[in-house]
Amino acid sequence: MADDRIARASLFLASGTIVSRLLGFLKAIVLAATIGVVGSASADAFAVANGLPNTVYVIVAGGVLSAVLVPQIVRAAAHADGGSAYINKLVTLALVVIGAATVVATVLAPVLAWLYGGGFAPDTLALATAFAFWCLPQIFFYGLYTLLGEVLNARRSFGPFTWVPVLNNVVALIGLVAFGMLFGFDPAGTRAASDWTPGMIALLAGSATLGIAAQALVLFWFWRRIGLHYRPDFRWRGVGLRSAGRMAGWTFGMLLLTTFAGIVQTRVVSTASEQGASVAAIENAWLIFMLPHSVITVSIATAYFTRMSEHARDGELDRVRSDLSGAVRAVGLILMLASAVLVVVAYPFAAVFQPGNFANASALGNVIIAFAVGLVGFSILFVVQRTFYALGDTRTPFMFTLVQVVVFTVAALSCLLLPVEWIAVGVALSTTVAGTIQLGLAVLLLRPKLERLDATRVLTSLARDFAAVIVPVVAGAAIVWAFGGFAEGGFAIADRWGAILVMAITGTAMAVLYGGILWLLRSPELRGFAEPVLARLRRR
Structure with missing residues (x-):
């Protein structure tokens, strides 16, 4: 019965994420048509500006809230008031911190834009700074969205957190279409960069911020x-915030590490700006890479995470281990196909983003490939990290993230030696290599905490997939x-709709073959996913 609840929750989360991500892709396509x-x-x-x-936000509170908030609220539910006082105190404290961070960051917009975009030409850096002034207020609304959503997740109301980004994408799409109609598509x-007027900047960046605000406030x-x-409630004593702070400290350190890696990545790829795949290409490739991760991994892990936290609270390590095994095997089953x-x-x-231009499509496509080969490992790492958080351990994730950042930084900086057209590909591949090493270390460090891992069953499942x-x-x-997907002028490259059709045919054929082979094996x-569906079809 518990697994059935997990499956239903995961399916509901996935459905909201699918709709949101599809709209997100539509937004990315319209953005590409608007500014290239x-x-x-x-x-x-x-x-650069819209990523700031x-x-x-992630530095200040993002991962800290995800790592700390749900386990702490689950524990606070045992209080006489069901945790209401704790929630009010924690939300008030977080909003004060995030609000102050938003003001400071907005004032420091020129510094932040230079930190990430210092490799740009002067006009491009000035444009990034102007965009940043409009985009940085998003920090507060990202924080509000995460706070309100994670509390809902902890109360087993999973749907809103994944469905309300649909509103964000709709608002942003309206802004992009309005921009194209008023100022022209490019x-x-x-x-x-010097052709941008204050009105153009305000409409493009302001509508992006309005979308984030809408998804939070609803x-x-x-x-x-x-x-x-x-x-x-500004009385922040007496409900265990000190223990939450100790957990948050290590997570904060981990986020500083990943932010440093992000700066290295952006500074390295910005050297290719206006010459080949650069910051925008990395961002779009990452958006594509994250689609299956967000739809599948995050949905499954979010549904499991609350239950893991409950089992960890009760000291039931065998059930935590079972949750981990089930989540990893479910993620591996689907993500192996998605990666391929x-x-x-x-x-x-x-070519959906850059139709009719084989050089640009292949440049972006190579970055996608470099990210995609690491998709399964990246998604399993996400589940493993959430297991540490459920156990109340944020120190160990800091340690294996430190190793990942060191490996990535060395590899990414070495990419400056590559020809300019291969810099972004090299950086993406550096991410994959560093993440794979991080996963191996994380699994080794998790094993003693769970006494043992369900390794034989998990590895057998992944090998079969x-x-x-x-x-x-x-x-x-x-x-x-x-x-003609690998040649200039080919049907799969020359036209956006042709590219979508070829993707649909290819994906369907691969899914049918994959499912059939797994069924024979x-x-x-797979049978755990398929048999309930088949049973319902037979009843009908």
Whole structure:
């Protein structure tokens, strides 16, 4: 029964994420049509500025809230008031901190823009700074969204957190279409940084911020629906905030490490701005990479995380271990196929953003491939990290993240020796290599905490998934080749709708082959997903 609840919660979360991510892709496509991607100074400037609020927010509170908030609220639920006093105190404290950080960051917009975009030409850096003044207020609304959403998750109201980003994407899309209608679309990215007026900057960046604000504020309505009423409470003593602070300290240190890695990444790839794949290309490739991770991994892990925290609170390590095993095997089953599909259709996928330009599509496609080969490991690492958080351990994730950052920094800086057209690919591959090393170390450090891992069953499952995906990869590559996906002027590259059609055909063929082979191999994970569906179809 518990597994059935997990499955239903994961499915509901995934459905909201799918709708949101599809709209997010539509937004990215419209943005690419508006300011370009590869070789566009405007796109690189906006990518840096619009990424700053998320980066600063994550440093201040993002991962800290995710790592600390749910386990602490689960524990506080044992209080006589069901945790209401704790929630009010923690939310008030967090909003004060995040609000102050927002003001400081906005004032420091020129410094932050230079920190990340210092490799840009002067006009491009000035444009990034102007965008940053409009984008940085997003920090507060990112914080509000995470706070309200994580409290809902801890109360087992999972849907709103994943569905309200739909509103954000709708608002941002309206802003992009309005910009294109008023100032013209520029898919080739030929608009010079010096051509931007204050009105153009305000509309593009301001609508992005308005979307983030809308997705945060609407969550107050969902709070009221489940009986929560926020009342500011500045009396921050007496509800265990000191223990939350100790946990948050290590997470804060981990986020500083990853932020440093982010600065290295942006500074390295910015050296290729206006010459090839650069900041905007990395951002779009990461968006594509994150689609299956967000839809599958985050949905499964979010549903498991609350239950893991409850089992860890009760000292039931065998159940935590079972949760971890189930989550990893479920993630591996689907993400193995997703990773393979992304590698095979990378060029057509890139052509959705850069249609009719094989050079730009292949440049973006190579970055997608370099990220995609690490998708399974990245997603399993996400589950493993959440297991540490459920156990109340944020120190160990800091340690293995430190190793990852050192490896990535060395590898990324060495990419400056590559030809300019391969710098972004090298940086993406550095991310994959460093993340794989981080996963191996994380698993080694988790084993003593759970006494043992369900290693045989997990490794058997992953090996079976890998074996099953080999034939689909060969077949998928043949389909893309037949449609001209690897050549100038090919059907899969020349037109956006042609690229989407080829992706759909290839993905469907690979999924059918993968599912059929796994069924023949008697995959218990696949049968666990499929048999309830088949049973319902038979009843009908």
